[in-house]
Amino acid sequence: MRPRRAATGLLAAAALTAALTACGTQPPTAARPGGDAAHGHRPGGAREPAARGTGLPPVVDRVPTRDRVVFLTYDDGAERDPRFVDLVRARRLPVTMFLTDSVAGPAYGHFARLRAVGASLQNHTLDHPFLRGLPYAGQRAEICGQQDKLKSRFGVRPHLFRPPYGAYDTATLRAAADCGITAVVLWRASVTGTGELAYARGAPRLRPGDIVAVDPDEPTGLSLLDRTRRLLGEIEEQGLRVGRLEDHVRIPGRGPRTDARPSGAGRGPRTDARPSGAGPSGARERGRPGTEPSGNGAVRA
Ligand SMILES: [Zn+2]
Numbered sequence: 001m002r003p004r005r006a007a008t009g010l011l012a013a014a015a016l017t018a019a020l021t022a023c024g025t026q027p028p029t030a031a032r033p034g035g036d037a038a039h040g041h042r043p044g045g046a047r048e049p050a051a052r053g054t055g056l057p058p059v060v061d062r063v064p065t066r067d068r069v070v071f072l073t074y075d076d077g078a079e080r081d082p083r084f085v086d087l088v089r090a091r092r093l094p095v096t097m098f099l100t101d102s103v104a105g106p107a108y109g110h111f112a113r114l115r116a117v118g119a120s121l122q123n124h125t126l127d128h129p130f131l132r133g134l135p136y137a138g139q140r141a142e143i144c145g146q147q148d149k150l151k152s153r154f155g156v157r158p159h160l161f162r163p164p165y166g167a168y169d170t171a172t173l174r175a176a177a178d179c180g181i182t183a184v185v186l187w188r189a190s191v192t193g194t195g196e197l198a199y200a201r202g203a204p205r206l207r208p209g210d211i212v213a214v215d216p217d218e219p220t221g222l223s224l225l226d227r228t229r230r231l232l233g234e235i236e237e238q239g240l241r242v243g244r245l246e247d248h249v250r251i252p253g254r255g256p257r258t259d260a261r262p263s264g265a266g267r268g269p270r271t272d273a274r275p276s277g278a279g280p281s282g283a284r285e286r287g288r289p290g291t292e293p294s295g296n297g298a299v300r301a
Pocket of ligand 1: 075076124128164165
């Protein structure tokens with residue numbers, strides 16, 4: 001799929017009024033550590049100059065690929081359902097967890113278990129601040145600090161970063177680059193607390209290369225586990241499978257990996273695991289993260 005490059009200015013303006021959130025709906029001013037709905041993603045509104053040629057990491061909300069894969073991502077680290085670990089193991093799901101230290105830190109053991117069964121652990125800052133507009137030094141401390149935490153705990157430095165609320169600016173990209181981040185990851189689709197798919201932009205259906213953010217649990221919504229099962233049913237229904245995001249994001253020095261086979265490739269969601277009642281999703285257009293950069297919103301093949 002070709003990255004969409006046109007009309008980003010228009011879309012940026014639209015983002016200011018859009019209401020998409022990838023993990024909750026609370027305004028940034030209400031954000032607080034703890035992993036509840038306040039750990040939402042907020043339309044950022046700002047577009048940053050193209051990263052291409054600047055040494056800044058690209059910002060992606062989908063990945064051009066010929067593989068019929070989508071990417072499942074989870075934020076913060078508040079949910080620690082052991083049955084989710086079982087699901088990831090049983091279905092061999094190469095999911096990506098973007099972890100905030102102040103939320104996930106007390107339960108890094110849970111995430112070690114997830115990592116052991118195939119999950120990728122990546123950076124979502126130390127304390128989940130609204131980064132856009134903060135001084136470079138503060139942003140760098142949030143990003144590099146979490147790089148250090150995750151390296152210390154799991155032995156591997158992340159190279160993917162998702163800014164809280166999807167909000168970032170040039171300082172974020174500079175700080176991310178200086179912390180060793182090679183791609184900033186947003187999302188084109190999100191799974192709401194009720195299990196429905198919402199799309200930030202484009203066609204309201206899953207397409208190969210889509211990055212899907214599964215929102216954190218809401219008090220009255222479905223559990224992360226149930227919403228993931230429902231999503232897997234939708235993925236299967238569309239003839240897609242879950243790919244490993246890291247395998248499809250170009251890592252400097254390693255060359256393009258766009259067509260790398262995902263872990264678990266060839267093993268689509270098992271039909272016997274599809275939840276009953278998971279018919280066509282309630283997909284609808286709900287807005288978009290306001291932070292996609294102009295000119296380089298997707299990793300190049
Ligand atoms: Zn978050």
